Amino acid sequence: MKKSGLIQVIRNVFKLNKLLSFGIVMTVIGAVISALLPPLVLERIVNLLISGNNVAFPLVISYFALLALTSIFDSSRESLLVVFGQKITHGLRSKLCEKLSNLPADTFVKQEPGTIVSRFVNDVDTVESLFTSGIISMFADACKVISIFAILFVKNKGLAFVLLLLTPLVFIFTRVVQKRMLAAQIANRIAVGKVTNHVPETMKCIRTIHSLRKEKYMREVYDRHIQDCYNAVEKTNFYDAVYSPIILIVNAFVVAVIMLLSASGVPGIQTFFGMSVGTAVAVINYISSVFAPLESIGMEIQTIQSAVAGVERIDEFLSLEERFETDTNIDLNTLMESNRACVELQNVTFGYEPNSTILSNLSFAINTGEQITLSGRTGAGKSTIFKLLLGQYKVNSGKVLLYGQDASRLPDNIKRKFFGYVEQHFRMIPGTVLEQITLYDKSISREMAEKAASTVGLHSTISKLEQGYDTPCTSALFSQGQWQLLSIARAIASEPKLLLLDEITANLDADTEQTVLQALKRASENRTVISISHRLYQHMGGREISLS
Incomplete structure (x- = not known):
């Protein structure tokens, strides 16, 4: 600029x-x-x-x-x-x-x-x-x-x-x-x-x-x-x-x-x-x-x-440097028809600072429908891989591909339909319960939001609220586990193809964790899932990718 x-x-x-x-x-x-x-x-x-x-x-x-x-x-x-x-x-x-x-x-x-x-x-x-x-x-x-x-x-x-x-x-x-x-x-x-x-x-x-x-x-x-x-x-x-x-x-x-x-x-x-x-x-x-x-x-x-x-x-x-330009010609349906792997990292090297390296010559592929757990010590680059997949950063060298397309070139209007991202903590926005799920995205209908809430087992709880899905959200409205269920509902409301889970059970007690894991199992059906949690790997099975 x-x-x-x-x-x-x-x-x-x-x-x-x-x-x-x-x-x-x-x-x-x-x-x-x-x-x-x-x-x-x-x-x-x-x-x-x-x-x-x-x-x-x-x-x-x-x-x-x-x-x-x-x-x-x-x-x-x-x-x-x-x-x-x-x-x-x-x-x-x-x-x-x-x-x-x-x-x-x-x-x-x-x-x-x-x-x-x-x-x-x-x-x-x-x-x-x-x-x-x-x-x-x-x-x-x-x-x-x-x-x-x-x-x-x-x-x-x-x-x-x-x-x-x-x-x-x-x-x-x-x-x-x-x-x-x-x-x-x-x-x-x-x-x-x-x-x-x-x-x-x-x-x-x-x-x-x-x-x-x-x-x-x-x-x-x-x-x-x-x-x-x-x-x-x-x-x-x-x-x-x-x-x-x-x-x-x-x-x-x-x-x-x-x-x-x-x-x-x-x-x-x-x-x-x-x-x-x-x-x-x-x-x-x-x-x-x-x-x-x-x-x-x-x-x-x-x-x-x-x-x-x-x-x-x-x-x-x-005059701050803006995000790299995306390719607005990419079509989601065409992307999904590709015979390439859902996720590919080819000799990826990346560091947040010029003289630091988080990932060095990392390569792996994840096929459609696979459930993968990333494991490794703190600082090994697990969350960094999520950021690269979301296109927030460009790699120093190598390629990060989604069905053969450069992840950093994926336009914003496709990302919400392609990715579902669940963090450790729910980030509440001003608005109703419905708007917590839709994030004001007009492409997500009320029916889609209710379906997502039903998938995670939260629909009946929301329906019992005084104004149902139209109830204004406050921090005291749900328990910690229910907030995490709502976070999963938000992630799957747009019916994404790839689900990213970032230590979502790290702050939950054993009983609440089991409830969230059961909801997550239902939400992961027919989707490619990449998670950062050894407990999720033990519960859901799938393949583990270890980062040194």
Whole structure:
């Protein structure tokens, strides 16, 4: 994935919301123009009063009307930017979800869950702020500053030159502040990712932590992450607190100096700084109007800098290597008609890291209808073989074939119908009992789900629930053995050709194990079965393949 992923999302939002984009442009232009006019009207009113002339009522009304119009334009711009930012957020999160579904399995092993979550939450929020209070707002403020400079050059050339001299200094000061704030914000995002990851990992391993009495250690680690967040936020708050007062002090200093020079009475100085009372009132308004946008620009640059960190992390995520391409032309019926063995490993060598080897020149074949048990020491590669069969990884060398087809080329729409995979623990998803079995797969009908539940002996239990198969699932709904039966029902609901069993009786007592084994025997009929469990081998018979 190229780094253009974010740009593509923004372009699509612009294309799909042309009227909204036009509205933002018009409100920005309207806000800039309307903000320039009230001081000019006020200048006219003051000069008329000083000269003893009457002020026309429509002139007064126009002054307040322009102020109201400026507020309307500003409010409209902010409202439209919020809507635009939400559309950017929706498009970006959709893009990230699409990317997430295309990532290989090892990405989720190497990346902390909290880090991935922070991409969808914190980083996307900063990109939204890039548009709602960043680039567009900064552009509007920059246009306002340039326009004010043009007016001041006409009204008071000396003041215009003074501001032109000060602007580079303000810019340099702003740059120093933003660079330091960016570094602090990046450090904060890293720390937030660690905190986000620490809590669920702690809850997941809470029993082990209690058993080893590591509560204090886990608390200290969490405190360190929180302290890192606090330190980074404190730095950001410090620079934020320093920036605004300095800008306001410079604003007051310039006003004071200009007023003193204007009232000095020196002919040379008066040429550059002399002005009428009405012009002085207008100039004071414009000076405030210059420094307010400059202050806003500084804060907007801070927002942009913060968003840049989020953009970089999102681009980094979007540029992650995707899963290898599958062959969408593979047909399941054609695949099953092949005379080749159901599973073939030909001189397979594989390791998760470049310098490690789990499987070395491994070869074996499994015919259709065979029941095979993989045996061997921990780390011999039994679960790794399952991952290779499921196409989650590519081998370093050799071939992993399913009826003669490369396992990694098998498309997702075929995998659910080809594989049934039962793990040690049932992984519950949000939804009803029926949805636990179907996994929201529309190709699996209610009848198919009920048939699977009947095969494992769970249909009557489910039917006795208050809402039957439509009962919302909770962790207390079934016993441990019943959850494992439900796991088998989920695996066989799509009527798969190959059943993979990964130590499914490891955590069961003897009586529950017998119930599960009987259900498994029924579920394995007319299917090719590969299991990782010596007890399953003893119960079901079949052939054993030993891994050294």
